[in-house]
Amino acid sequence: MDSRIPGFYKEDIDARREIVAERADLSDDAVAALDGRGLDPVRADTISENVIGTLEYPLSVATNFRIDGEDRLVPMAVEETSVVAAASYGARMARERGGFTTQVTGPRMIAQIQAVDIADPFAAKQRVLEAEDDLIDLANEQDPVLVDHGGGCEEVTARVLDTDRGPMVVTHLVVNVQDAMGGNAVNTMAEALAPEIESLTGGDVELRILSNLADRRIARARCTIPPESLAEDDGELDGATVRDRMVDAGAFARSDTYRAATHNKGIMNGIDAVTTATFNDWRAIEAGAHAYAARDGYAPLSNYEVDADGDLVCSIELPIQIGTVGGATQLQPVAGAAMEILDVDSADEFAGVLAAVGLAQNLAGLRALVSEGIQHGHMSLHAKNIAIQAGAPGHLVDEIAERMVAEDAIREDRATELVDELSE
Known part of the structure; x- marks a missing residue:
């Protein structure tokens, strides 16, 4: 083509x-x-x-x-x-x-699982990382079709965040979503893993949802x-x-x-x-x-x-x-x-x-x-819209737009004048 x-x-x-x-x-x-x-x-x-x-x-x-x-x-x-x-x-x-x-780096999305009220957040982070293989298996049980097509959860990471509400452990699931946008797949996995994250961290899981900062899914040109x-x-x-x-x-x-x-x-x-x-x-x-x-x-x-x-x-x-x-x-x-x-x-x-x-x-x-300048081309294209707003009939739109561009007067009042003039 x-x-x-x-x-x-x-x-x-x-x-x-x-x-x-x-x-x-x-x-x-x-x-x-x-x-x-x-x-x-x-x-x-x-x-x-x-x-x-x-x-x-x-x-x-x-x-x-x-x-x-x-x-x-x-x-x-x-x-x-x-x-x-x-x-x-x-x-x-x-x-x-x-x-x-x-x-393109590949179609990998991130799901976040937020755990709060944790007595030992840094040790809890380690416990999450030590359980990575089991967590991946559990995540992939949620979407066997995606796994059959070569996708699925590939990695689990965890961070300790120091927030104004106290320390939080945030677990990331990195999921190869293949040819989907992937929101439903990663959200389902995050929700399924929430009880396990609570058990590992000793805290309470609140948010479990994808991140739209998809920095594992970069496109370059x-x-x-x-x-x-x-x-x-x-x-x-x-x-x-x-x-x-x-x-x-x-x-x-x-x-x-x-x-x-x-x-x-x-x-x-x-x-x-x-x-x-x-x-x-x-x-x-x-x-x-x-x-x-x-x-x-x-x-x-x-x-x-x-x-x-x-x-x-x-x-x-x-x-x-x-x-x-x-x-x-x-x-x-x-x-x-x-x-x-x-x-x-x-x-x-x-x-x-x-x-x-x-x-x-x-x-x-x-x-x-x-x-x-940006307005030169933009206003030339915009002139037709102005002509239509001024009530120009279809057969006069192009002519009125061209006249306004030539006069550097792309305004509705001038368009109205031209409609009256050319319609006589």
Whole structure:
């Protein structure tokens, strides 16, 4: 499959759908789902509580991605106009040097078991560690299907925490969850081990639940971009200048929490859009990413450097807890179609794609910030929304948006004037 589709954004929706269906070899069910047959209220009522209806996001496809030598179309569900365009543009820049290379540490989640009111916490920790083999066996009895598929609890660790409520012994179960997100599996194991932990520590177990700081489930991506690919279209800034400004922007984020928060938000724009499109838990990934960024003082999740050849080297590292089996994906037909478009074979492969998307999103955003400014591209895309809000009929939306962009007057009052003028 070739993910490079020049002019894709210029096609109408039906044509785009046909292109994606052909290139991704979508099933008839997936094509039907993309045609608007998504989550009906009856099914929605089985997924959440107090359901009164459903909410739709635009489902888009980011193009140009080449990840680990394979072209991919990337489904994204997001309401912000510039996200899909930025991801596609970042992927196009990375494509010139072969695209993105990824590495994933494996699908291991952590469950925590908190024990309190312990007379001898350090000795209790030792007793837990001495019982590691038995605890692993007991944990794995809770999910024999996961074990049969090569997963299961692989390690037990313990720590003594000095808290303002006194010392606590916290036991960690490290569980290979294979292609699942893994929340249900690790929570079940933690609850099953609670009585044994109480017996070993002599304390009371209170919390037993997964941690969303999934630092045993790290995804990394990198790419290299030649300076000429970074140059401004109008020639005011050459590629080397843009490259160096992007490196400066990365240094700014590493030195300032205020900037780092926005830097990382740009990364998560892309990752959240893909996880939303596939009905995965974007909240868990957000929590884990920001906790990982804050381990030693809040820092950016991506970095920008210049290699010996003068190219820009971009890299990212973050925890990604994602699944291709279980969860709610199979309950939402459009999410199922999105998974078909993505065409990943494992949770690890999915995590690598998400890391690449986050990096593409971030590098495109940084390039805009250090050159023409973020509002230039963002407001050009936003102009259509302004035209619609001003009551522009469908056949005038593009013309009004183009006029506002040309005048540098992307405002609702100007849009209203143009609607009146062009409708006469």
